[in-house]
Amino acid sequence: MTTTATPPATGRGQGAPDLSRGALSMRRRVVNHVASGSIHLALLLAVIPLGLVIWTVLNRGAGVMSLDFLNADIPNSYRREGPGMGPAIVGTLLITGMASLMAIPLGVFGAIYLNEYGKQKPLARTIRLMADVMTGVPSIVMGLFIYISWVLVVGRFTGFAGSLALACLMLPVVIRSSEEMLRLVPDELRQASLALGARKWRTILTVVLPAAISGITSGALLAVARAAGETAPIVIVTGIVFSTNTNLFDGSNTALPAQIFRNASQPFVGAQDRAWGAALTLIVIVVLFTIVSRVIANRFALKER
Incomplete structure (x- = not known):
């Protein structure tokens, strides 16, 4: 009796991909290394411009920094050399703070209201739409709006007008970001609190x-950083001063972005x-604001037990 030799089973047909454990493991490692390398390259490309900006500002601005620069009044002539920026620093803190x-x-x-009460009600949908629209409004348009609706009505430039313009720019950012964070809170936490008898x-x-x-x-913080760096509304509605004015409701004022624009253009x-x-x-x-906000957030955030 003759026997026919049977070829060893390989688990795959002729020309089929190698699905063995070793081949899959090698492929996954290669793909993982390629993906990791791409991510690190993208991070490097994003960090390079940021690093160049920070280095340039430090290199050019560190030599100017002094106690007089932080405290002295702004020179009333662009031709003069020397400090300072005291009124602009105070104005930035007051206007942005307000x-x-x-x-x-x-x-x-x-x-x-949008996340806990309004949900998909018509009013809630309208508020979301208006917030999205306001997010895309250019800052100079907001400055013109405040100029027409406040400065011309009151009859003078004030720091409070700048605060109104910046608040209008900050509001949609705060609404949308806060709503997204509230959505991430698990419903189980709400249900557990309500089950214990707590009111909504x-x-x-x-x-x-x-x-x-x-x-x-x-x-x-993102909204504050945007407001602190806005130039157009401050230039349009706050006027210009060379000495410190701590009253937001009386007299013109200034801020660091406006002074950067005016001095850099000379x-x-x-x-x-x-x-x-x-x-x-x-x-x-802005960095100090970031540190303070992180400390506050860590202080009041719920801790995992």
């Missing part, structure tokens, strides 16, 4: 907001040096 006091609480309350407002105050405070703070060395120093000061202020 805008934050108006926009952040109102934006968070609006987000609470108390659940929102003691459970939902602490769980989302980190993201809400980040969104608010051909004089002293004015350009002041512009670089003002840019470095603005970056430091």
Whole structure:
């Protein structure tokens, strides 16, 4: 009796891909390395411009920084060299602070209504639409709106007009970012609080907001950073001063972005040096705001047990 030799089973036909464990493992490692390399390359490409900007500002602005630069009045002639930026620093803190006091609480309350009460009601949908539209409005248009509706009505330039313009720019950012953070809070937390007998407002105050405070703070910080760097509304509605004015409701005012724009557009060395120093000061202020906001967020956020 003759026997026919049977070829060993390989688990795959002629020309079929190698699906063995070793081949799959090697392929996954190669794909993983390629993806990781692409991510690191993209990160490097994103960091390079940021690093160049920071290095240039530090290199050009550090030599201008001094105690007099932070405290002295602004020279009333662009031809003059020397400090300072004291009125612009005070004006930036006051104008941005007032805008934050108006926009952040109102934006968070609006987000609470949209996510916790309004849901898909017509009013909630209208608010979302208007917030999306306001997010894309150019800052100069907002400045013109405040100029027509406030400055011309009151009859003078004030720092409060700048705060109104910045608050209008911050509000949609705070609303949309806060709403997205509230959506990420698990419904189980709300249901557990309600099951224990807590009212809805108390659940929102003691459970939902602490769980989302980190993201809400980040969104608010993003809005503050945008407001602190806006130039057009400040130039249009606040006027110009060379000495410190701490009253937002009486008299003109100024801020660091406006001084950066005015001094950088001049051909004089002293004015350009002041512009670089003002840019470095603005970056430091934003960084300090970031650190403070992170500390506050970590302090009030819910901790995992």
